[in-house]
Amino acid sequence: MTNAARSLQVQLDHTLATTVTQAVIGTISGMTGIRPQPGNFQVVNRVDLHADISGIISMVQDQTDAVLVVSFQKDAIFHILARIYQQQFKDLNHSVQQGVGEFTNIIYCQLKTELNKTGFQFRMALPNVVIGDQHKVTNASGPSLVVPFNVAGHSFHVVLQLRQASEQGRKAA
Protein backbone atom coordinates (compact mmCIF):
# COMPACT_ATOMS: atom_id res chain seq x y z
CA MET A 1 0.00 0.00 0.00
CA THR A 2 1.59 3.28 -1.10
CA ASN A 3 1.51 6.43 0.99
CA ALA A 4 -0.45 8.06 -1.80
CA ALA A 5 -3.14 5.39 -1.64
CA ARG A 6 -3.33 5.71 2.15
CA SER A 7 -4.05 9.40 1.97
CA LEU A 8 -6.64 9.18 -0.82
CA GLN A 9 -10.30 9.33 -0.07
CA VAL A 10 -13.05 8.56 -2.50
CA GLN A 11 -14.71 11.89 -3.26
CA LEU A 12 -18.40 11.45 -4.00
CA ASP A 13 -18.63 14.20 -6.57
CA HIS A 14 -19.28 15.04 -10.19
CA THR A 15 -16.01 13.47 -11.31
CA LEU A 16 -16.84 10.15 -9.66
CA ALA A 17 -20.42 10.30 -10.95
CA THR A 18 -19.03 10.79 -14.45
CA THR A 19 -16.70 7.81 -14.01
CA VAL A 20 -19.62 5.66 -12.81
CA THR A 21 -21.80 6.86 -15.69
CA GLN A 22 -19.13 6.07 -18.27
CA ALA A 23 -18.57 2.62 -16.76
CA VAL A 24 -22.31 1.84 -16.90
CA ILE A 25 -22.88 3.18 -20.41
CA GLY A 26 -19.69 1.57 -21.70
CA THR A 27 -20.70 -1.79 -20.26
CA ILE A 28 -24.32 -1.92 -21.37
CA SER A 29 -23.99 -0.19 -24.73
CA GLY A 30 -20.80 -2.11 -25.52
CA MET A 31 -22.53 -5.45 -25.14
CA THR A 32 -26.05 -4.67 -26.31
CA GLY A 33 -26.04 -1.48 -28.36
CA ILE A 34 -28.55 -0.06 -25.85
CA ARG A 35 -27.44 3.27 -24.43
CA PRO A 36 -28.90 3.98 -20.96
CA GLN A 37 -29.79 7.58 -20.28
CA PRO A 38 -28.24 8.88 -17.05
CA GLY A 39 -30.16 11.17 -14.72
CA ASN A 40 -28.78 13.72 -12.26
CA PHE A 41 -26.61 12.19 -9.58
CA GLN A 42 -27.13 12.82 -5.88
CA VAL A 43 -24.97 12.43 -2.80
CA VAL A 44 -27.22 11.34 0.05
CA ASN A 45 -26.82 10.28 3.65
CA ARG A 46 -29.75 7.91 3.38
CA VAL A 47 -30.33 5.75 0.30
CA ASP A 48 -34.01 4.92 -0.25
CA LEU A 49 -34.58 2.95 -3.42
CA HIS A 50 -36.74 0.03 -4.43
CA ALA A 51 -35.68 -2.50 -7.01
CA ASP A 52 -36.49 -6.02 -8.16
CA ILE A 53 -32.95 -7.31 -8.55
CA SER A 54 -29.62 -5.92 -7.40
CA GLY A 55 -25.99 -6.80 -7.95
CA ILE A 56 -23.69 -5.99 -5.03
CA ILE A 57 -19.90 -5.96 -5.02
CA SER A 58 -17.50 -4.96 -2.27
CA MET A 59 -14.65 -2.70 -3.27
CA VAL A 60 -11.82 -3.41 -0.91
CA GLN A 61 -8.44 -1.87 -0.42
CA ASP A 62 -6.58 -1.23 2.79
CA GLN A 63 -7.91 2.13 3.92
CA THR A 64 -11.11 2.90 2.11
CA ASP A 65 -13.84 0.36 1.51
CA ALA A 66 -16.74 0.96 -0.78
CA VAL A 67 -19.72 -1.02 -1.96
CA LEU A 68 -21.13 -0.81 -5.45
CA VAL A 69 -24.80 -1.68 -5.91
CA VAL A 70 -26.47 -1.87 -9.34
CA SER A 71 -30.24 -2.09 -8.84
CA PHE A 72 -32.70 -2.78 -11.64
CA GLN A 73 -36.42 -2.58 -12.06
CA LYS A 74 -37.11 -5.94 -13.71
CA ASP A 75 -38.32 -4.47 -17.00
CA ALA A 76 -35.02 -2.63 -17.33
CA ILE A 77 -32.86 -5.74 -17.06
CA PHE A 78 -35.33 -7.75 -19.16
CA HIS A 79 -35.00 -5.16 -21.93
CA ILE A 80 -31.19 -5.19 -21.78
CA LEU A 81 -30.79 -8.97 -21.66
CA ALA A 82 -33.31 -9.53 -24.47
CA ARG A 83 -30.76 -7.93 -26.78
CA ILE A 84 -28.12 -10.53 -25.88
CA TYR A 85 -30.32 -13.59 -25.53
CA GLN A 86 -32.63 -12.71 -28.44
CA GLN A 87 -35.59 -13.77 -26.31
CA GLN A 88 -38.03 -12.08 -23.94
CA PHE A 89 -37.73 -12.64 -20.21
CA LYS A 90 -40.67 -12.73 -17.82
CA ASP A 91 -39.11 -13.93 -14.57
CA LEU A 92 -36.02 -13.10 -12.57
CA ASN A 93 -34.68 -16.54 -13.41
CA HIS A 94 -31.13 -17.88 -13.24
CA SER A 95 -30.14 -16.33 -16.57
CA VAL A 96 -31.31 -12.90 -15.43
CA GLN A 97 -29.60 -13.28 -12.06
CA GLN A 98 -26.36 -14.19 -13.78
CA GLY A 99 -26.75 -11.28 -16.18
CA VAL A 100 -27.08 -8.83 -13.30
CA GLY A 101 -24.05 -10.36 -11.59
CA GLU A 102 -21.92 -10.10 -14.70
CA PHE A 103 -22.99 -6.53 -15.51
CA THR A 104 -22.18 -5.56 -11.92
CA ASN A 105 -18.79 -7.23 -12.29
CA ILE A 106 -17.93 -5.48 -15.58
CA ILE A 107 -19.10 -2.06 -14.33
CA TYR A 108 -17.02 -2.54 -11.18
CA CYS A 109 -13.91 -3.48 -13.17
CA GLN A 110 -14.22 -0.37 -15.33
CA LEU A 111 -14.71 1.80 -12.26
CA LYS A 112 -11.80 0.07 -10.51
CA THR A 113 -9.50 0.64 -13.48
CA GLU A 114 -10.26 4.38 -13.54
CA LEU A 115 -9.99 4.81 -9.75
CA ASN A 116 -6.76 2.78 -9.58
CA LYS A 117 -5.21 5.11 -12.19
CA THR A 118 -5.57 7.90 -9.62
CA GLY A 119 -3.75 5.97 -6.90
CA PHE A 120 -6.35 3.65 -5.38
CA GLN A 121 -5.67 -0.07 -5.16
CA PHE A 122 -9.10 -1.65 -5.37
CA ARG A 123 -8.88 -5.38 -5.95
CA MET A 124 -10.79 -7.98 -7.98
CA ALA A 125 -13.99 -9.13 -6.30
CA LEU A 126 -16.98 -11.38 -6.92
CA PRO A 127 -20.52 -9.97 -7.02
CA ASN A 128 -23.60 -11.17 -5.19
CA VAL A 129 -27.16 -10.78 -6.45
CA VAL A 130 -30.23 -10.03 -4.35
CA ILE A 131 -33.69 -10.78 -5.73
CA GLY A 132 -37.06 -9.66 -4.42
CA ASP A 133 -39.87 -7.62 -5.94
CA GLN A 134 -39.46 -4.02 -4.90
CA HIS A 135 -36.89 -4.80 -2.23
CA LYS A 136 -35.52 -1.76 -0.48
CA VAL A 137 -31.98 -0.64 -1.18
CA THR A 138 -30.55 1.47 1.58
CA ASN A 139 -27.30 2.16 3.40
CA ALA A 140 -26.36 1.53 7.00
CA SER A 141 -24.23 4.65 7.41
CA GLY A 142 -21.94 6.94 5.47
CA PRO A 143 -22.61 9.01 2.38
CA SER A 144 -23.59 7.44 -0.93
CA LEU A 145 -23.45 8.50 -4.54
CA VAL A 146 -26.63 7.60 -6.43
CA VAL A 147 -26.74 7.74 -10.23
CA PRO A 148 -30.09 6.96 -11.89
CA PHE A 149 -30.39 5.54 -15.40
CA ASN A 150 -33.25 4.97 -17.78
CA VAL A 151 -33.47 2.43 -20.56
CA ALA A 152 -36.57 2.33 -22.76
CA GLY A 153 -38.64 3.94 -20.03
CA HIS A 154 -37.46 1.58 -17.27
CA SER A 155 -35.09 2.58 -14.53
CA PHE A 156 -32.04 1.26 -12.78
CA HIS A 157 -29.67 2.86 -10.31
CA VAL A 158 -26.04 2.66 -9.35
CA VAL A 159 -25.24 3.32 -5.70
CA LEU A 160 -21.70 3.77 -4.49
CA GLN A 161 -21.46 3.63 -0.70
CA LEU A 162 -18.34 4.64 1.17
CA ARG A 163 -16.89 3.35 4.40
CA GLN A 164 -13.62 4.70 5.67
CA ALA A 165 -11.75 1.78 7.31
CA SER A 166 -9.94 2.75 10.52
CA GLU A 167 -6.22 2.06 10.99
CA GLN A 168 -6.99 0.18 14.27
CA GLY A 169 -9.71 -1.86 12.65
CA ARG A 170 -7.34 -3.01 9.92
CA LYS A 171 -4.56 -3.97 12.34
CA ALA A 172 -7.03 -5.90 14.55
CA ALA A 173 -8.27 -7.82 11.52
Add this chain to the structure above:
Amino acid sequence: MIKPETNPNPRARILLVDDYEMIRVFLRSGLAELGFRRIEEAKNGFEAIVKLKQAYLNKDPYEVIFCDWNMPEKSGMDVLVECRRDKHLQTLPFIMVTAESEQDKVVEALKAGATDYIVKPIAPGILHKKMLKVMFKMAAAV
Protein backbone atom coordinates in the same frame (compact mmCIF):
# COMPACT_ATOMS: atom_id res chain seq x y z
CA MET B 1 -13.61 -9.44 -42.99
CA ILE B 2 -14.94 -12.88 -42.11
CA LYS B 3 -18.34 -13.57 -43.62
CA PRO B 4 -20.17 -16.84 -42.94
CA GLU B 5 -20.06 -17.80 -46.60
CA THR B 6 -16.33 -17.11 -46.92
CA ASN B 7 -15.21 -18.47 -43.54
CA PRO B 8 -12.35 -20.82 -44.52
CA ASN B 9 -12.75 -22.96 -41.43
CA PRO B 10 -16.40 -22.99 -40.26
CA ARG B 11 -15.97 -26.41 -38.67
CA ALA B 12 -13.18 -25.29 -36.38
CA ARG B 13 -14.02 -26.58 -32.91
CA ILE B 14 -14.23 -23.73 -30.42
CA LEU B 15 -14.56 -23.93 -26.62
CA LEU B 16 -16.13 -21.07 -24.62
CA VAL B 17 -15.38 -21.07 -20.88
CA ASP B 18 -17.16 -18.69 -18.53
CA ASP B 19 -19.09 -19.17 -15.30
CA TYR B 20 -21.58 -16.53 -16.55
CA GLU B 21 -24.06 -17.86 -19.10
CA MET B 22 -24.64 -14.38 -20.55
CA ILE B 23 -21.04 -14.17 -21.79
CA ARG B 24 -21.16 -17.67 -23.30
CA VAL B 25 -24.41 -16.70 -25.09
CA PHE B 26 -22.86 -13.45 -26.31
CA LEU B 27 -19.69 -15.12 -27.63
CA ARG B 28 -21.62 -17.98 -29.22
CA SER B 29 -23.88 -15.55 -31.03
CA GLY B 30 -20.94 -13.47 -32.25
CA LEU B 31 -18.98 -16.50 -33.47
CA ALA B 32 -22.05 -18.04 -35.13
CA GLU B 33 -22.50 -14.79 -37.07
CA LEU B 34 -18.98 -15.30 -38.41
CA GLY B 35 -20.00 -18.76 -39.65
CA PHE B 36 -18.52 -20.98 -36.96
CA ARG B 37 -20.68 -24.05 -36.35
CA ARG B 38 -18.89 -26.13 -33.74
CA ILE B 39 -19.06 -23.99 -30.65
CA GLU B 40 -19.12 -25.71 -27.26
CA GLU B 41 -19.22 -24.45 -23.70
CA ALA B 42 -17.80 -25.13 -20.26
CA LYS B 43 -19.12 -23.49 -17.10
CA ASN B 44 -15.88 -23.63 -15.13
CA GLY B 45 -12.16 -24.31 -15.35
CA PHE B 46 -12.43 -27.96 -14.30
CA GLU B 47 -14.98 -28.74 -17.01
CA ALA B 48 -12.82 -26.92 -19.54
CA ILE B 49 -9.71 -29.02 -18.84
CA VAL B 50 -11.71 -32.26 -19.02
CA LYS B 51 -13.21 -31.26 -22.37
CA LEU B 52 -9.87 -30.15 -23.80
CA LYS B 53 -8.09 -33.36 -22.86
CA GLN B 54 -10.94 -35.60 -23.95
CA ALA B 55 -11.18 -33.86 -27.31
CA TYR B 56 -7.49 -34.51 -27.91
CA LEU B 57 -7.86 -38.17 -26.97
CA ASN B 58 -10.82 -38.47 -29.35
CA LYS B 59 -8.60 -37.08 -32.14
CA ASP B 60 -10.98 -34.12 -32.53
CA PRO B 61 -9.19 -31.36 -30.66
CA TYR B 62 -10.45 -27.85 -30.04
CA GLU B 63 -8.79 -25.28 -32.25
CA VAL B 64 -9.48 -22.17 -30.16
CA ILE B 65 -10.47 -21.51 -26.55
CA PHE B 66 -12.04 -18.34 -25.17
CA CYS B 67 -11.65 -18.43 -21.40
CA ASP B 68 -12.82 -16.08 -18.65
CA TRP B 69 -10.17 -15.17 -16.11
CA ASN B 70 -12.17 -14.43 -12.97
CA MET B 71 -13.87 -17.75 -12.16
CA PRO B 72 -14.21 -19.30 -8.70
CA GLU B 73 -12.15 -22.39 -7.72
CA LYS B 74 -10.18 -22.76 -11.00
CA SER B 75 -9.49 -19.45 -12.69
CA GLY B 76 -8.81 -18.79 -16.34
CA MET B 77 -5.16 -18.28 -15.44
CA ASP B 78 -5.11 -21.75 -13.84
CA VAL B 79 -6.59 -23.20 -17.04
CA LEU B 80 -4.04 -21.36 -19.17
CA VAL B 81 -1.09 -22.55 -17.09
CA GLU B 82 -2.37 -26.13 -17.17
CA CYS B 83 -2.79 -25.97 -20.96
CA ARG B 84 0.71 -24.63 -21.51
CA ARG B 85 2.15 -27.42 -19.35
CA ASP B 86 0.33 -30.10 -21.36
CA LYS B 87 2.31 -31.10 -24.46
CA HIS B 88 -0.94 -31.68 -26.40
CA LEU B 89 -2.42 -28.28 -25.52
CA GLN B 90 0.70 -26.12 -25.54
CA THR B 91 0.00 -24.50 -28.89
CA LEU B 92 -3.78 -24.20 -28.54
CA PRO B 93 -4.81 -20.61 -29.37
CA PHE B 94 -5.98 -19.33 -25.97
CA ILE B 95 -7.87 -16.06 -25.77
CA MET B 96 -8.29 -14.74 -22.23
CA VAL B 97 -11.59 -12.91 -21.74
CA THR B 98 -11.91 -10.65 -18.74
CA ALA B 99 -13.28 -7.41 -17.35
CA GLU B 100 -9.78 -6.58 -16.08
CA SER B 101 -8.23 -3.99 -18.38
CA GLU B 102 -5.29 -2.88 -16.26
CA GLN B 103 -1.98 -3.12 -18.12
CA ASP B 104 -0.29 -5.37 -15.57
CA LYS B 105 -3.07 -7.94 -15.94
CA VAL B 106 -2.75 -7.97 -19.73
CA VAL B 107 1.01 -8.47 -19.41
CA GLU B 108 0.51 -11.23 -16.83
CA ALA B 109 -1.81 -13.15 -19.16
CA LEU B 110 0.41 -12.78 -22.20
CA LYS B 111 3.53 -13.80 -20.21
CA ALA B 112 1.70 -16.91 -19.02
CA GLY B 113 1.15 -17.85 -22.66
CA ALA B 114 -2.22 -16.38 -23.67
CA THR B 115 -2.42 -15.92 -27.42
CA ASP B 116 -4.56 -12.82 -27.04
CA TYR B 117 -6.72 -10.91 -24.58
CA ILE B 118 -10.27 -9.51 -24.83
CA VAL B 119 -11.63 -6.98 -22.34
CA LYS B 120 -15.31 -7.03 -21.38
CA PRO B 121 -17.61 -5.43 -22.45
CA ILE B 122 -16.86 -7.19 -25.72
CA ALA B 123 -17.61 -5.12 -28.78
CA PRO B 124 -18.65 -7.32 -31.74
CA GLY B 125 -15.93 -5.79 -33.90
CA ILE B 126 -13.25 -6.82 -31.41
CA LEU B 127 -14.39 -10.45 -31.40
CA HIS B 128 -14.23 -10.47 -35.17
CA LYS B 129 -10.74 -8.96 -35.21
CA LYS B 130 -9.40 -11.43 -32.65
CA MET B 131 -10.82 -14.44 -34.52
CA LEU B 132 -9.34 -13.17 -37.79
CA LYS B 133 -5.91 -13.00 -36.16
CA VAL B 134 -6.26 -16.53 -34.78
CA MET B 135 -7.42 -17.87 -38.14
CA PHE B 136 -4.45 -16.34 -39.94
CA LYS B 137 -2.13 -18.00 -37.43
CA MET B 138 -3.93 -21.33 -37.86
CA ALA B 139 -3.69 -21.10 -41.65
CA ALA B 140 0.00 -20.22 -41.46
CA ALA B 141 0.66 -23.21 -39.22
CA VAL B 142 -0.83 -25.68 -41.76
